[in-house]
Every structure is written in C-alpha cells, then in structure tokens.
Amino acid sequence: MDSFSQDLCAGISIKNIYPSNLFFRLLLLFTAIMIILSAGGCSRNIPPFGDDISKLADELFPENKPQNLLLITIDTLRADHLGCYGNKSIQTPNIDALAEQGILFQQAFTPVPLTLPSHASILTGLYPPAHKIRDNGYFILDDHHQTLAEILKEKGYVTGAVVAAYVLNSRFGLDQGFDFYEDDIVPDPNCEDPFRYERRADRAVSLAEDWLSNNREEKFFLWLHLFDPHESYDPPEPYKSAYAQSLYDGEIAFTDACLGQLFKKMEELKIRENTLIVLTSDHGEGLGEHEEKAHSIFIYDTTLHVPLIINAPGLKLAGKSFDFLVRTIDIFPTTLGLMGLAQPGEKYGQGINVIPWLIKDKSNPDLLLYCESLYTQLNFGWSPLKGIRSREWKYIKAPAAELYQASLDPKETNNLYADKTRLAQDWEDQLQKIEKAITSTETTKEAKPKRAPDLEVRKRLESLGYLCAPRKNTSGDTAPIDPKDMIQAIQDIDRGQDLYAQGKLELAAQQFEKTLAVDSGNIFLHYQLGGIYKKLENYAKALDHYRIVLQEQEDYLEILNIIGSVYDRLGKYDLALNHFKRAASLYPDQPRAYHNMGIMYIKTSRFNRAEKSFLRALALSQNNDQKKAINYKCLGDTYLRLEELPKARQFYQLALNLRPGMVEIYLELARYYTAKRQYPLAIPQWEKAVALSPQDAQAHFTLGQCYLLIGEREKARKSLQQCLQIKPDLIQARRFLEKLNQ
Numbered sequence: 038m039d040s041f042s043q044d045l046c047a048g049i050s051i052k053n054i055y056p057s058n059l060f061f062r063l064l065l066l067f068t069a070i071m072i073i074l075s076a077g078g079c080s081r082n083i084p085p086f087g088d089d090i091s092k093l094a095d096e097l098f099p100e101n102k103p104q105n106l107l108l109i110t111i112d113t114l115r116a117d118h119l120g121c122y123g124n125k126s127i128q129t130p131n132i133d134a135l136a137e138q139g140i141l142f143q144q145a146f147t148p149v150p151l152t153l154p155s156h157a158s159i160l161t162g163l164y165p166p167a168h169k170i171r172d173n174g175y176f177i178l179d180d181h182h183q184t185l186a187e188i189l190k191e192k193g194y195v196t197g198a199v200v201a202a203y204v205l206n207s208r209f210g211l212d213q214g215f216d217f218y219e220d221d222i223v224p225d226p227n228c229e230d231p232f233r234y235e236r237r238a239d240r241a242v243s244l245a246e247d248w249l250s251n252n253r254e255e256k257f258f259l260w261l262h263l264f265d266p267h268e269s270y271d272p273p274e275p276y277k278s279a280y281a282q283s284l285y286d287g288e289i290a291f292t293d294a295c296l297g298q299l300f301k302k303m304e305e306l307k308i309r310e311n312t313l314i315v316l317t318s319d320h321g322e323g324l325g326e327h328e329e330k331a332h333s334i335f336i337y338d339t340t341l342h343v344p345l346i347i348n349a350p351g352l353k354l355a356g357k358s359f360d361f362l363v364r365t366i367d368i369f370p371t372t373l374g375l376m377g378l379a380q381p382g383e384k385y386g387q388g389i390n391v392i393p394w395l396i397k398d399k400s401n402p403d404l405l406l407y408c409e410s411l412y413t414q415l416n417f418g419w420s421p422l423k424g425i426r427s428r429e430w431k432y433i434k435a436p437a438a439e440l441y442q443a444s445l446d447p448k449e450t451n452n453l454y455a456d457k458t459r460l461a462q463d464w465e466d467q468l469q470k471i472e473k474a475i476t477s478t479e480t481t482k483e484a485k486p487k488r489a490p491d492l493e494v495r496k497r498l499e500s501l502g503y504l505c506a507p508r509k510n511t512s513g514d515t516a517p518i519d520p521k522d523m524i525q526a527i528q529d530i531d532r533g534q535d536l537y538a539q540g541k542l543e544l545a546a547q548q549f550e551k552t553l554a555v556d557s558g559n560i561f562l563h564y565q566l567g568g569i570y571k572k573l574e575n576y577a578k579a580l581d582h583y584r585i586v587l588q589e590q591e592d593y594l595e596i597l598n599i600i601g602s603v604y605d606r607l608g609k610y611d612l613a614l615n616h617f618k619r620a621a622s623l624y625p626d627q628p629r630a631y632h633n634m635g636i637m638y639i640k641t642s643r644f645n646r647a648e649k650s651f652l653r654a655l656a657l658s659q660n661n662d663q664k665k666a667i668n669y670k671c672l673g674d675t676y677l678r679l680e681e682l683p684k685a686r687q688f689y690q691l692a693l694n695l696r697p698g699m700v701e702i703y704l705e706l707a708r709y710y711t712a713k714r715q716y717p718l719a720i721p722q723w724e725k726a727v728a729l730s731p732q733d734a735q736a737h738f739t740l741g742q743c744y745l746l747i748g749e750r751e752k753a754r755k756s757l758q759q760c761l762q763i764k765p766d767l768i769q770a771r772r773f774l775e776k777l778n779q
C-alpha cells in the first residue's frame with residue numbers, strides 16, 4: 038500500500054539521532070532487560086529503587102494520601118481529542134481541569150485496540166497474551182488472575198463498577214473482585230433495533246452517583262466505564278448541533294459534561310477531597326487515518342494512544358505533564374503505589390509502578406510497549422498484527438513489516454523498514470523476546486483461555502458494531518494476507534454489514550459475495566452469507582456456506598445447531614439430528630442441542646426419545662426461566678402425542694406459570710381436542726388462543742368451525758367474520774360464512 042512506503046526522503050537519518058549504531062544497540066539492550074524484568078521474569082520490583090518504592094508516594098502527598106479510588110475509562114477516546122492534549126476545537130473543561138490539577142501522561146498507550154482485551158489489561162496489569170483475552174465476545178477472563186478490584190477488596194474496600202456496553206458484561210469475567218457490577222443495560226425504547234443499545238453517559242453517571250452516595254462512608258473503589266464516543270456517533274442536543282461537523286467530538290464533549298456532574302456530586306458528598314481519580318481510555322479511533330474508520334484492525338497510534346490523567350487533591354505535582362512512554366498495564370501497580378497500598382517486593386501484573394520517575398527526576402524509564410491486534414486473524418483468517426514501541430520507534434510485524442520513527446513521524450506515514458533493515462531486525466528480535474517473557478510467567482501458564490459460545494452474545498455484540506465470527510484454528514503468525522492490503526475488503530464488509538442491518542438482504546449478499554471473490558477463505562463472509570441465504574430461504578446456498586465454516590471449525594457449537602436447523606427446514610430430519618447430536622456430544626452442558634434433538638424426535642414420531650432429550654435440556658436450563666418454559670411446553674407436546682393427557686397438562690401448566698401468555702400451548706391443546714372431535718373441550722382452548730393472538734386468522738377459522746359443529750351458529754358467524762377481516766382471501770371461510778347466511 039502506497040501510504041506505508043512513500044516519501045522516504047522526508048525521514049531524518051537515524052545517525053542524526055543516535056551517535057552510533059552501537060550506542061543504539063546498547064540502549065535497546067538496556068530497555069529490553071528492563072521490560073523483561075518488568076514483564077514477569079523477575080518477582081521483585083524495579084531494581085533501581087528497591088523496596089523504598091512503597092514509601093515514595095509519601096513524597097507525592099505531603100499531607101494525606103487519597104483513600105478512595107475512582108477509575109474512569111472512556112471508551113474509544115483518542116488522547117488528541119481532548120483540550121488538555123492540545124485540541125483547540127473541542128470543549129472538555131472538566132477533563133481539562135482534572136489534568137490541570139493533576140498529572141497528565143502525554144505518551145500513554147494501550148497494548149490492544151479492543152474493548153474487552155484492553156480493559157482486561159487495565160484491570161489485571163497484564164498484556165493480552167498473558168490474560169488471554171484476545172478479542173471481544175468469545176473470551177472470558179480466568180478466575181486465576183488477580184485484579185485491581187480483588188486486591189482492594191482484600192484490603193477492606195467496597196468495590197463497585199458501572200459499565201455502559203454489553204461487551205463488558207459480567208459474563209466475560211471482568212466482574213472479579215467487584216461487590217457491585219452494574220451491567221444490566223436496558224434497551225432504548227426510541228431505538229428500532231432492540232439489540233442496538235448502550236448506556237448513555239448521563240445514565241451511567243447517575244448510577245455511579247447513587248452507588249457513591251450509598252458507599253461514601255466506606256473506603257471505596259469505583260470503576261466507571263462510559264461508552265459514548267464509540268460508534269455510532271449520536272450525541273444528544275445541544276452537542277449534536279454544536280458538533281455537527283464532528284459528532285465523535287460531540288460525544289466526547291457530552292461525556293465531559295456528564296463527568297462534570299459527577300465531580301460536582303462528589304464535592305457535595307464530601308468524597309472528592311480524599312479520592313484518587315484515574316482517567317484513561319481503552320483505545321482510540323481511526324477516524325479515517327490509515328484508512329481505518331473505527332478501531333480494532335490496525336495497531337497504529339491512532340487507536341493505541343490514549344489519555345491518562347491522574348488527579349487527587351493534595352497531589353504535589355499538580356499541573357505537571359510527563360512525556361515518557363507509559364502503558365495502561367502500568368495503571369494497576371502505579372495506582373496501588375499512589376494509595377500507599379503496594380506491598381514491597383510484590384508484583385501487580387506486568388506493568389510497573391511509575392512513581393519513581395515522577396519524583397526522582399529520572400526523566401525516562403525507557404519502557405517498551407508490546408501491542409497486538411489478532412482481530413483480523415481470529416475473524417477473517419488474515420495475519421495477526423504484533424508490534425513493539427518505544428518512545429522513539431515503532432515496529433509492526435506483518436507480512437509487510439513496518440518501522441516508524443514515532444518521535445518524528447507521529448502519524449506513522451513514513452515506513453523506514455526497507456531502508457533500516459538491520460534496525461528493523463533488532464526490533465523484531467526484541468519483539469520475540471518480549472512476547473516470550475510475557476507468556477512465560479507461572480500465572481500466565483496456568484490461566485486458560487475460555488470461550489463463551491452463545492448466540493445471544495453474538496447478536497448483542499454485532500449490534501454494538503463488533504463482528505463475531507468463528508475463529509480459525511490458525512497457529513502460525515504468518516498467514517499470507519496482510520490486513521493493510523485489505524482496506525477495500527474491510528470497507529466492503531462494513532458496507533455489507535450496514536445493508537444487512539437495514540434488512541437489505543440481497544444487496545448485503547452481493548456485497549459479501551464480491552468480497553469473497555478476493556478472499557475466498559474468509560470464514561466470516563461464509564458465515565454471514567449462510568445467515569443471509571437462510572433468511573432468504575435459499576437453504577441450499579446457505580448450506581454451501583455453512584459447510585465451509587464447519588470444515589474450518591469442526592467443534593463450533595453454533596454452526597452445528599444452525600446447519601441442523603437448515604436441514605430441519607428442508608425436511609431432512611435425520612441429517613438435522615446428526616448435527617444436533619454432534620453439538621450435544623461436544624457441549625454436553627449446553628441445552629440448545631438437546632432441545633433441538635427433541636424437536637427432531639417429535640417430527641419423526643420417536644416420542645420416548647423426545648421426552649429424554651427435553652428432560653435433559655430442561656435440567657440444563659435451570660437458571661433460565663425462558664428456556665425452562667419452552668422445554669416444559671415441549672414436554673407437554675410430547676406427552677400429548679404419547680396420549681398421556683394428565684402429564685401433558687401438568688407440564689403445560691408449569692410452562693404457563695413461567696410464561697402465562699404462551700399461546701402455542703392453547704393452540705396445541707385446541708388442535709388435539711379438535712382432532713379427537715371433542716369440540717366442547719377444544720372451544721375454550723381456541724378461545725384463549727385467539728384472545729392471546731387476535732390476528733391468527735386460522736385460529737378464528739377453526740374456532741368458527743367448532744362452534745358450527747356444536748350448533749352455535751351465531752358465535753360461528755362472528756368467528757368467521759373475524760377471520761375474514763384478517764384474511765379476506767381465505768376462500769374456505771368465505772364459503773362457510775355464505776352457507777351460514779343462507
């Protein structure tokens with residue numbers, strides 16, 4: 038791609054910066070040793086300062102150290118879109134004031150531009166290869182890891198969290214150590230898509246205020262996550278009008294105003310004076326730079342550079358800013374240090390406590406950042422991107438590797454890789470060493486990556502703009518496709534997603550087919566196309582795509598269930614059953630496959646097997662009333678077919694206790710009695726069915742027939758009239774009515 042290799046002559050020779058290559062190599066060696074020591078290879082704290090590190094916070098707080106902690110993470114917030122980071126076209130007075138009275142880090146970076154992995158790094162102090170959360174949606178943080186909340190809880194703190202997007206739902210494991218974890222995000226009634234919701238900053242702040250009011254007498258830790266600057270950009274008025282040219286900025290300005298409210302409330306509650314506030318973000322936003330609209334694909338500074346502000350009343354260095362490189366994994370140990378809670382010799386994740394460099398006049402701890410995005414690897418089967426960054430240099434490992442002199446080329450437009458191959462090789466070596474060090478600690482080895490295969494999770498994440506596709510079993514780092522060669526494909530996929538969301542299925546399919554022509558192995562596209570063709574009832578085409586996905590990922594629960602359901606639609610029940618059986622054998626704790634097996638057994642009149650399957654599904658659904666009700670209902674259906682009427686009624690009642698409006702039950706019973714010509718028993722069931730589902734023309738029609746058969750001509754006439762109001766072209770109903778009127 039042109040923009041990565043052009044204009045090499047604009048770069049300044051490395052010799053102007055470093056007197057000799059040898060000096061630079063020594064510097065690299067030193068920084069590498071530092072990072073390896075701090076990345077977990079050594080159990081002691083940073084050597085130059087020894088155990089005194091625990092006392093250093095006293096120098097920062099000549100009077101009292103802050104007692105409470107408020108961690109604010111504003112999702113998708115680029116540092117350079119805040120007033121305090123030099124942006125002149127945005128109003129962020131409240132965050133600016135935090136910085137003016139606190140410490141601002143000019144060069145703070147996240148190791149990963151994805152919400153869940155990045156927050157996992159903030160809360161554990163670990164890099165993604167160590168905590169093993171490599172993407173949103175499918176990974177769960179292992180209990181084995183120690184989180185900031187767990188440490189503070191151990192130290193007697195009350196701990197609370199308010200998160201504003203489903204991607205941080207407690208099911209993904211970040212709730213470890215929190216007494217209170219508010220992730221119950223109510224759908225927005227004004228939003229057409231019921232899945233497309235997030236919690237707006239005003240609402241999140243109000244929940245945070247309630248929690249603070251209730252806990253102000255205690256030592257507390259509150260984590261507040263705000264999601265507004267994340268796509269889609271839709272700030273409320275007056276921000277929508279004031280920032281019509283950049284709605285992204287409008288979202289940030291709105292978030293800032295909400296924080297202003299929160300800080301005011303903290304003053305009122307008299308907790309502001311003893312609270313340490315740490316404000317940061319999980320990642321930035323591409324905003325079109327490097328041709329990336331949002332975030333997650335690339336690891337340029339546009340999405341890795343984040344704000345980091347530390348503020349507390351009584352802080353000695355208030356108003357200072359530091360320009361050494363820090364990482365969001367350093368927040369954990371530094372925060373504990375500032376509160377005087379870091380134990381000498383104890384390590385907190387893979388970051389370091391940066392306090393010594395704030396007060397000892399050591400201008401630069403020479404930290405290195407390891408960074409990655411496995412997003413396109415896990416979702417599309419392309420190459421992963423991994424990188425290493427110092428304050429001066431940034432190296433990105435990719436099929437076409439990149440080297441930038443970040444200090445002189447902050448926009449990363451001038452790839453020096455071809456000119457500086459030896460230097461690039463040095464960085465490549467460092468990257469390998471760091472990766473090895475990151476993953477070699479004991480805690481890291483013991484923690485297992487967990488996956489959460491769940492249809493609901495996928496739907497909700499897609500509604501927030503995250504793609505969730507089955508992951509490929511890729512092992513090596515060098516897949517042939519370089520994400521930066523796939524800009525057009527990424528844009529096409531985005532467009533296809535938009536069309537899909539708008540319900541324009543044929544157009545979405547065309548878009549995805551077009552992309553598939555240049556990337557035939559893209560499992561995400563096959564998966565999407567399978568879904569679209571299934572919706573379009575083109576089951577043969579749907580199966581073609583789903584089968585390719587299954588070849589790639591043989592143990593993918595959802596795909597097995599989906600393929601089974603497509604065979605069901607085609608009436609090939611035994612093929613469907615085979616897929617559901619395989620799903621059940623692979624995931625014996627998941628109820629859905631057993632439920633589906635039961636349905637197939639009913640359809641093939643194997644009722645005793647159906648009973649067994651539904652009982653198993655029921656046993657696995659004990660925590661979910663919705664699923665329980667459905668399985669009770671299916672057991673009722675089964676017993677009805679086994680002619681065990683009392684048992685059927687018993688299970689139907691259990692279902693109705695949980696879901697009183699379950700019209701399918703009345704329909705089943707109505708059909709049963711009608712088939713047995715027991716019309717006086719059928720009629721009350723039909724009556725309940727049409728009361729619950731007044732638009733069901735067929736139910737009105739059959740009810741009319743039943744009335745007629747027991748001689749209730751007037752009632753029969755009414756039912757048939759209602760049926761024809763809904764479905765005027767139902768000829769049978771019209772004929773019956775004509776006969777009645779004769």
Ligand SMILES: [Zn+2]
Nearest residue numbers: 112113152319
């Ligand atoms: Zn995010």
